[in-house]
Amino acid sequence: MLKVRVIPTLLWKNFGLVKGIGFDSWRRVGPVLPAVKVYNSRDVDELILVDITACQEGHAPDHVSVSDFSEECAVPFTVGGGVTNLEQIVSLLHAGADKISINTAAYTDTTLIETAANRLGAQCVVASIDALRFDDGRYFCYSHSGKVDTGKDPVEWARELAGRGAGEILLTSIDRDGTMLGYDLELVERVAKVVDIPVIASGGAGCYQHMIDVVKKAGASAVAAASIFHFTEQTPACAKAAMQEAGIPVRKNFISPVNQ
Amino acid sequence: MTVAIINYGMGNLASVRKAFEDIGAEVQITSDPNAIRDANRIVLPGVGAFCEGMERLGDAGLLDILHEAVIKQRKPLLGICLGMQMLASQGFEGGRTNGLDFIPGTVQRLDALSCTLRIPHVGWNEVKYRCEDALFDGIPESSDFYFVHSYAFIPECNDHLIATTSYGCEIPVVIRNENVFGCQFHPEKSSKAGRQLLINFLRYIPTSLC
Numbered sequence A: 001m002l003k004v005r006v007i008p009t010l011l012w013k014n015f016g017l018v019k020g021i022g023f024d025s026w027r028r029v030g031p032v033l034p035a036v037k038v039y040n041s042r043d044v045d046e047l048i049l050v051d052i053t054a055c056q057e058g059h060a061p062d063h064v065s066v067s068d069f070s071e072e073c074a075v076p077f078t079v080g081g082g083v084t085n086l087e088q089i090v091s092l093l094h095a096g097a098d099k100i101s102i103n104t105a106a107y108t109d110t111t112l113i114e115t116a117a118n119r120l121g122a123q124c125v126v127a128s129i130d131a132l133r134f135d136d137g138r139y140f141c142y143s144h145s146g147k148v149d150t151g152k153d154p155v156e157w158a159r160e161l162a163g164r165g166a167g168e169i170l171l172t173s174i175d176r177d178g179t180m181l182g183y184d185l186e187l188v189e190r191v192a193k194v195v196d197i198p199v200i201a202s203g204g205a206g207c208y209q210h211m212i213d214v215v216k217k218a219g220a221s222a223v224a225a226a227s228i229f230h231f232t233e234q235t236p237a238c239a240k241a242a243m244q245e246a247g248i249p250v251r252k253n254f255i256s257p258v259n260q
Numbered sequence B: 001m002t003v004a005i006i007n008y009g010m011g012n013l014a015s016v017r018k019a020f021e022d023i024g025a026e027v028q029i030t031s032d033p034n035a036i037r038d039a040n041r042i043v044l045p046g047v048g049a050f051c052e053g054m055e056r057l058g059d060a061g062l063l064d065i066l067h068e069a070v071i072k073q074r075k076p077l078l079g080i081c082l083g084m085q086m087l088a089s090q091g092f093e094g095g096r097t098n099g100l101d102f103i104p105g106t107v108q109r110l111d112a113l114s115c116t117l118r119i120p121h122v123g124w125n126e127v128k129y130r131c132e133d134a135l136f137d138g139i140p141e142s143s144d145f146y147f148v149h150s151y152a153f154i155p156e157c158n159d160h161l162i163a164t165t166s167y168g169c170e171i172p173v174v175i176r177n178e179n180v181f182g183c184q185f186h187p188e189k190s191s192k193a194g195r196q197l198l199i200n201f202l203r204y205i206p207t208s209l210c
Helices: A032-041 A052-057 A063-071 A086-094 A104-108 A112-120 A154-164 A185-194 A208-216 A227-231 A236-245 B014-022 B033-038 B050-059 B063-072 B191-203
Strands: A005-013 A016-021 A024-030 A047-051 A077-080 A099-102 A125-133 A139-143 A168-173 A199-202 A222-225 B002-006 B026-030 B041-044 B077-080 B105-109 B121-126 B144-149 B151-155 B161-166 B170-177 B180-183
Touching: A005 A032, A005 A052, A005 A199, A005 A236, A016 A032, A016 A227, A024 A032, A032 A047, A032 A063, A047 A052, A063 A077, A063 A086, A063 B014, A077 A125, A086 A099, A086 A112, A099 A112, A104 A112, A104 A139, A112 A125, A112 A154, A125 A154, A125 A185, A139 A154, A154 A168, A154 A185, A168 A185, A168 A222, A185 A199, A185 A208, A208 A222, A208 A236, A222 A227, B002 B014, B002 B033, B014 B026, B014 B191, B026 B033, B033 B063, B041 B063, B050 B063, B063 B077, B121 B161, B144 B191, B151 B170
Parallel strands: A005 A047, A005 A222, A047 A077, A077 A099, A099 A125, A125 A168, A168 A199, A199 A222, B002 B026, B002 B041, B041 B077, B077 B180
Antiparallel strands: A005 A016, A016 A024, A125 A139, B105 B151, B121 B144, B161 B170, B170 B180
């Protein structure tokens, strides 16, 4: 049986990592490389790195830096931000990324996800959706790091992206992002119901119970989180221990034998 | 300890190189017969389709030297993912293609094994041992390893099957024929359990060389 994953998300802005609230009010949280090393040494299930300036400034993630980061990453490594074409995807995979997350380009280039999935395999194509909940309960997808309302409904959009061949959906709630108030269970549940590919819930984790809830109540296959790991004492390993106690299949952390 | 990672143009080799360097090996990414002949260990990595992989091994002139190093010199070889699959007699991805035939068996798509779950099989899954093996020293039974694959190696002989995983069916995931090892998962992406497996591979000494 496949394991439910706990994935720290690293947001990369200019030369360091940041974390914001609602895709805004960025706080600097330190340099990238040591963070990758620390998470790697703590035996996390996977890492997601998103260059949040790449899209706004119109450049692809810097594959030279990605290559430095991936060298320190002995777990699956997802890279995103500013990816607009197949060449960039190939160059990031060559730089050591295992999966590429595509968000804005999926709206503008309707063939990119399909082409990438056909050429490189669905397993390396992560379709990222940033969704905002309105007061009337409706949801809309936003592109360009949460700046542009695309008018699309996340449920329909997820179905379409899965149909184009995406291997996973990374689903982020813009309004929960950084609040630590819990994942948007309704959003995740609606999307997870209509696609048969894994949905990674993102945005809002503030305690382990939030992670348990989004898996058990909303059907997420993985939980991504940032603030909880940056700003509290809570860790991915303890999150998994709590999830295991709640009956969720998680990957056991490996204890190194003393004789190494 | 020198490790020759076979370079035949399939997949990113940086993480495999880094994983072996981290455990103290001297690594060469190479397609040079002399480097392969001189290495203590051979690693055949790879991501992609069976038929293209075999074609590229052939184009790079690697078939003879691999045969010499593995069968005649009896060097320990570890095949990873596609590299494991190509150890088989025959594969069916991209058309029926002969493999290296170091371990008798065929490579078939997961749904041909009556796996009903989504393909590719991607993610962390538990590895169950069928027998004791030096490759698993210090790795607890049912440890999780990272998988990305749509095809699986079906060994002809049960004695060559070392470990399996469950994914809608039992999938052979570690195979071994004397000095030839293969793992379907990616040890270089399997964090500490993967690291220990690579350490064990370096520590393994073929009996004929004792």
